[in-house]
Amino acid sequence: QVQLVESGGGVVQPGRSLRLSCAASGFTFSNYAMHWVRQAPGKGLQWVAVTSYDGDNKYYADSVKGRFTISRDNSKNTVYLQLNSLRPEDTAVYYCAKAPTQSQRGYFDYWGQGTLVTVSS
Amino acid sequence: EIVLTQSPGTLSLSPGERATLSCRASQSVSSNYLAWYQQKPGQAPRLLISGASSRATGIPDRFSGSGSGTDFTLTISGLEPEDFAVYYCQHYDSSPLTFGGGTKVEIK
Numbered sequence: 001q002v003q004l005v006e007s008g009g010g011v012v013q014p015g016r017s018l019r020l021s022c023a024a025s026g027f028t029f030s031n032y033a034m035h036w037v038r039q040a041p042g043k044g045l046q047w048v049a050v051t052s053y054d055g056d057n058k059y060y061a062d063s064v065k066g067r068f069t070i071s072r073d074n075s076k077n078t079v080y081l082q083l084n085s086l087r088p089e090d091t092a093v094y095y096c097a098k099a100p101t102q103s104q105r106g107y108f109d110y111w112g113q114g115t116l117v118t119v120s121s
Numbered sequence: 122e123i124v125l126t127q128s129p130g131t132l133s134l135s136p137g138e139r140a141t142l143s144c145r146a147s148q149s150v151s152s153n154y155l156a157w158y159q160q161k162p163g164q165a166p167r168l169l170i171s172g173a174s175s176r177a178t179g180i181p182d183r184f185s186g187s188g189s190g191t192d193f194t195l196t197i198s199g200l201e202p203e204d205f206a207v208y209y210c211q212h213y214d215s216s217p218l219t220f221g222g223g224t225k226v227e228i229k
Contacts, residue, residue, distance in 0.1 A: 045211070047219065
């Protein structure tokens, strides 16, 4: 069965960095695009970033462009999100989510349990 | 950017009743590239519907999706206790992918 397990969240000061990881299992990881989606406390869902199945193409929400970097290691079945120059408004649960195909433009058929990032001084 | 507006914000219903949730897009969503998710407190979202009307694996047939263009609907034909949750629509027509603000279905 498909499993996505995020890690790396925590409390960090504004302006600092954090790297999130998402370990995948139960499917052929290298065949699918992977996304990060976040949810601020008590708020709705916001798409953050996507990487193509081979890592060659990456797209970001405008709110994180230039500060966040998505990457993947297909040999480790893991997708990452590097969060730099963090702001209080980046406080959220960060979910990794699997795409149903290789395409970066799609919906999310499986989700991890999420990891909480809190940006506060 | 396609903006999705969900209504109502909250739906108060009793078990067994029919729930009708609306998702309206600011521009036409081509090829019905619209999905619906269910989220319960403390849990990750779960995919219910893709392609506006195709149920995901394991989703009961009391959940159905319909619509096209700018107007989409999620219908729950008879609410079960486990269906009380927040529901989100999401388009995947173009970048950026966006979600609606959600509809909370609560017990009346």
